[in-house]
Amino acid sequence: MTSTHTHTLERDGALLAYDVHDPAGPLAPDPGRPPLLLVGSPMSAEGFTSLRAHFPDRVVVTYDPRGAGRSTLDPAVTATTPQDHAADVAAVLDALGLAQVQAFGSSGGAVNLLALVTARPELVSTLVAHEPPMAAFLPDRELWLEVNTELGATYRREGFGPATAAFITYVSIQGPITAEHLAAPAPDPAAFGLGTDDDGTRRDPLFGLNNASCVPYEPDLEALRAAPTRVLVACGVESRQGFTGRAAAGLAEAMGSELVVFPSHHAGFLGGEFGQQGEPEAFAARLREVLEGSAADQGQPEPV
Structure with missing residues (x-):
């Protein structure tokens, strides 16, 4: 049975709350199956409850971004950036002694993990960036x-x-x-x-x-291409014509990669959290397939 260990970390005006969901006792990363990091923003770790339940064989790390959920922020701090969040994630992984993870980031979490790969590419072997809300590569x-x-x-x-x-x-x-x-x-x-x-x-x-x-953030494409990280950009089959789906397609095109299509919509991994329902079982199966590398780069976009 998976055990959950919650920790806190003080970081530049923030107190970060993060969780290690461990199916096998004390945290002991397996080089053949690195921990899986799930990141949303502004969504807290609570939103990954259904998704992580479909990875009982993996150490899963989740956290609440600064100023969200259980993570507090000094009132003097009035704004946060993807770089701030990226530094927070790196600090969490360093505190856990994790040399490398696979990562799934959705919405603002995808933006923040793109910033993390730019700054600390050695920490992430595979990044699945799901519907990052960035305007940079859209014609509008x-x-x-x-x-x-x-x-x-x-x-x-x-x-x-x-x-x-x-x-x-x-x-x-x-x-x-x-x-x-x-x-x-x-x-x-x-x-x-x-x-x-x-x-x-x-x-x-x-x-x-x-x-x-977040929306104005422009990732450093050269740094992402040069990184050892395998970066995959994804969208939901139902949300591909919305802002975040189109943003994902624009980023994938700019990077010269295929757009990976997931079941459901922008919140397709939710199973009732926050009153929203996606297809978490099918979503998790697709994520597992992508992380394991089978057909990972075959987005198979539908005609638009």
């Missing part, structure tokens, strides 16, 4: 950067409900975004079951901390 990048700026402004001006309603509206768009989308009236938070009460706090991990740096 300038409009998405404008959207990102406006989301941050809406959050600072009106709070969580209005910003979240706008966020859901934009990420639900299929295909390129247009000036008409930006000119549309602001959505009603009530239409999404969201309130408009504003408690005055501005520490939300997505809008308050990560917003300004």
Whole structure:
């Protein structure tokens, strides 16, 4: 039976909480099957509960990014960057004495792990970057950067409900975004079951901390290509025409690699966490296949 050991680590104004899920007692990395690191952002480790359950034969490491879940952040710190998160992940792996892991990063976690491979490539043998929300390689990048700026402004001006309603509206768009989308009236938070009460706090991990740096992040392609890490870019079969799916396709093309297609959608590994349902069993089977190298680079994209 898998045992879970929770640890904390102080890091530059943050107290990071991280977990080692160990099927075999004390942590003892096997060179033939390195630990599996699962990273989301702003999602906490809780979101990987279903996915990690499908890897009972692996040591799995999860953590809460700074300012999210159980990981706290000094109030004086008002923003975080992919480089900050990458340094945190590296510090966690160093604290565990792990020389190398295989890694799966989803959403902002994929962005942060791309930054990690750029800075510390020796730590990651294989990276699966699932739907990184980066505008850099999209033909409509300038409009998405404008959207990102406006989301941050809406959050600072009106709070969580209005910003979240706008966020859901934009990420639900299929295909390129247009000036008409930006000119549309602001959505009603009530239409999404969201309130408009504003408690005055501005520490939300997505809008308050990560917003300004995640979407505009531009990975160093030369460093990624030169790294010993096997970098695979992935998207969900159902979300490939949304912002994050298109961003993944743009990154894969820029890197000259195939886009790896996973079952389900952006949150396809969830099994009810946060009220969202994907296909965690099929998702885990695909991830295992990719990590083990069988058909890993055969994305088989559908016609678009």
